[in-house]
Amino acid sequence: MEVLKIATAGSVDDGKSTLIGRILYDTKSLTSDKLEAIEKTSKQKGYDYLDFSLATDGLVAEREQGITIDVAHIYFSTAKKSYIIADTPGHVEYTRNMVTGASTSQAAIILIDARKGVIEQTNRHFFINNLLRVKDVIVAINKMDLVDFSEERYNEIKADFTELMAKRDYQDQNITFIPVSALKGDNVVNESENTPWYSGQTLLEHLEGLDRKDIFNSGTPRFPVQSVIRPKTDDFHDFRGFAGKVYGGELSVGDEVVALPSQTKSKIKEIYAYDKKYETASRRSSVTITLEDEINVSRGDMIVRANELPQIEKQFTAVISWMDSDQLKAGGKYIVQHGVNKVLAKVDKIHHKINPDYSGIDENVEGLGMNDIAKVTFKLNKPIFFDAFKDHRTNGSFILIDTKTNNTVGAGFIQ
Template sequence: MDILRFATAGSVDDGKSTLIGRLLYDSKAIFEDQLEAVERTSRDRGTEYTDLSLLTDGLRAEREQGITIDVAYRYFATPRRKFIIADTPGHIQYTRNMVTGASTADLAIILIDARKGVLEQSRRHAFLTTLLRVPHLVLAVNKMDLVDYSEERFEEIREEFTQFASKLNVADLTFIPISALHGDNVVSRSESMPWYHGSSLLHHLENVHIASDRNLVDVRFPVQYVIRPHKTEYHDYRGYAGQVAGGVLKPGDEVIHLPSGLTSRIASIDTFDGPVEEAFPPMSVTLRLEDEIDISRGDMICRPNNQPSVAQELEAMVCWMTDATKLAPRSKLVIKHTTRTARAMVRDLHYRLDVNTLHRDEAAPSLGLNEIGRVSLRVTQPLFVDDYARNRATGGFILVDESTNTTVGAGMVIEAR
């Protein structure tokens, strides 16, 4: 079975955590003691129903305030597919958390309260998911029970969001009316909405096609670790471990090593369970080559006629994630890209982007907490990059404060040279 990573997003109190709780509960993916704890907490709070949002809101502050603060990850599986869920916050001050949760997602579910319609935060999260190149977008119109399961209200929201989405780069957009509280159209089709002829949310998640989204053209293999066993029976073994970031690798394929430019062929592809005949994203494997080449962490293995850009100048969109400092021209940071680490300097801040109006403030002097802008970076050593629109794994990076070793920014490469 393959794995679908998806994130929930949307405005505050639109029911993201309740939806995930309902998915876990109706698909029988929670333990009895977890359910008992949720039921007990619900009774203690005087709630007349079992508050399934407590399954993901694990921090005490989240339970007390009734909001999601940090990204909560949950895992479950059906007979058709495995799932990794990222429940992201809705508050504007937690934009960085939402970016973190959606950065690795194959699909994003944006919830909208059927009573309130498309809000500013709904538009902001829709824009962020498209900025992060999440290939599939589901607009789940929640709380349909509070508008008497009205088809007219659902169609109003669909039309309004479709007009907004026309300004964005949305590849696949699906609309589903649901009630997370009562389970309508979440796991099973709802009898309360006979006018809706589409699939339930879980059925859509089980069947959405994601294999072609993972860039099966450009071979990219960032080397994470060189394996040289000390046992005498393996003294000739030299393998290069890492996670496939693009393309399909097979024994016998000709490859090139960057930065040396030397070519070789793949002798074998090893995993913990033994050799395999092919490797593809997001598999973690060990490559053995036919020739002895000096390869170390941070290097790249790819096809001779299909190489990434070898760049020290980057144009990128950056989301700033700290209030301790600001991102401004001449800021010096550490950049981590795939498995390579280097120093970087901000050469220019071109504009700060208002994610609500999409206005570009070209006079902005810096980026503060949760702000997004376009910057030029100069890197001390070459990085092997693709545009983020082409490959999210080799087009994304993080920025680290060298003095505190904390992650302060996340970036997406627009152009490399």
């Protein structure tokens, strides 16, 4: 069974938490004690309906302000799939959380308030999900009950959004429009009687129908080595395994491989998952690999197929999302964490800021502030082995770590 991670994006009051609560309620994923708590709190607040947003808004600060301020994870499953929803906030100042949520998701739901239509925030939500190359985007046009389930209004919004789609960088992204009312439940899990003009799937039907090919891009296998396993016991005296997770494709016993950075060639001898041997390691599986030859491989190195080398460079240009209150400036030094590999990096050049709402670029840049997105060139103290982000979501991405605070201060997508 698949696990599908979904990011959600919407502005304040677009009804995102209500939508998630509705999905949980209609898929009978709310347990009786949770439902009871929601009923109790809704009554205390004097509502004549169930406030499903209470199912997801977890932190005390949030309940006080009535907004979502961080990424929350919500779990539910159907007979077909397990779902993890990253509930990300819609505030302008929280771009970083949206980038974070989208980075681990294969699908995204962008909410639009049918009364307000496509607003500047919508551009941002779409921009980020497109930048992060989230494969499947659902545009849920919500609060249809408040516009009398008007087909005309739905089509207007759809036309506005379609205009936006022409500007996107990642054109292959699959986009689906669905008219919903999260509060009343129309077209969320169950079909609506109020939208006879809409013949498409409900939100859940769409998610249920997503196949592996709709979720993952096919790519080149990359094996970043997490650690070397040397048990040195009597039974496994000479065992030398390389532990890691396979990204982008499959690796099989007998594959001719190259270890980077040494560029030494060998062949895959065995693939273990725990104590069982396998012929093939599927993508995203955590395995231990042994090689035919005794070659020098350590943590941070990468094993790839011999005829599929990535770029091996001491410099790269990337689009970065800056997430810290301290500014990023040219000449600044940071740690680049690329997968499990960490190298020291210097900001060589900030080319330009990219307005995350498709309103163009800003070439006059001194430094980057929180939530800025920009094209930046870095120089490294030793080479890393990367692919362009458009070809490899894992091997084309990195995070930036502040050397003084150790905090994660940015994320980047290599061009």
